[in-house]
Amino acid sequence: QVQLVESGGGLVQPGGSLRLSCAASGFTFSMYAVRWYRRAPGKERELVARIWSGNDSASYSDSVKGRFTISRDNAKNTVYLQMTNLNPDDTAVYRCDVPMFPWVVTQGIQVTVSS
Numbered sequence: 001q002v003q004l005v006e007s008g009g010g011l012v013q014p015g016g017s018l019r020l021s022c023a024a025s026g027f028t029f030s031m032y033a034v035r036w037y038r039r040a041p042g043k044e045r046e047l048v049a050r051i052w053s054g055n056d057s058a059s060y061s062d063s064v065k066g067r068f069t070i071s072r073d074n075a076k077n078t079v080y081l082q083m084t085n086l087n088p089d090d091t092a093v094y095r096c097d098v099p100m101f102p103w104v105v106t107q108g109i110q111v112t113v114s115s
Contacts, residue, residue, distance in 0.1 A: 001025075002024075002025075002026040002027050002101050003024065004022055004024050004104055004106045005107075006021065006022050006094065006095060006096055006108060007020070008020040008021045009094065009111045010112070011113075012111070012112070012113055013115050014114075015086065018111060019080055019081065019083070020080065020081040020083065020094055020109060021080055022036070023076075024077045024078065024079070024098070025077060027098075027101070029074060029077040030074035031053050032098050032099075033051060033053055033100075034051055034097070035048075035049070035050045035051075035098075035099060036070060036079075036081045037094070037096075038090075038094045039092055039095075040089070040092040043092075046061060046092075047061060048060065048061050048063075048068065049064065049068055049069075049070040050070070051070045051072055056072060058070045063089070064090075067083065067086075068081060068082065068084070069081075069084075070082075081094070081096075086113045087113055090111060090113050091111060091113050092110075092111060093109065094108060094110075095108040095109075
């Protein structure tokens with residue numbers, strides 16, 4: 001059974017950092033791309049970052065480029081989203097997903113940036 005579980009969210013002050021984790025199980029993790037999305041209140045869902053399998057190349061939305069870094073540890077079946085220089089616009093529920101398993105729904109993790 002394919003499972004994805006996010007962790008690492010919370011409350012942080014503007015300018016702070018957080019690292020989100022997406023722990024995977026039930027499939028050969030190293031073979032698949034993984035994405036991080038977010039949805040802020042009253043806004044559409046936004047694809048924040050994506051990391052491919054194989055060469056681990058990554059892409060980012062313009063809104064987070066230069067501040068967020070996506071990475072993966074295939075030995076731990078985990079993808080990370082390192083978020084730095086956070087601002088209130090980054091407040092959202094963040095979710096990870098695997099494009100090849102679109103039916104897998106996660107709980108998401110709340111990130112709140114506030115002073």
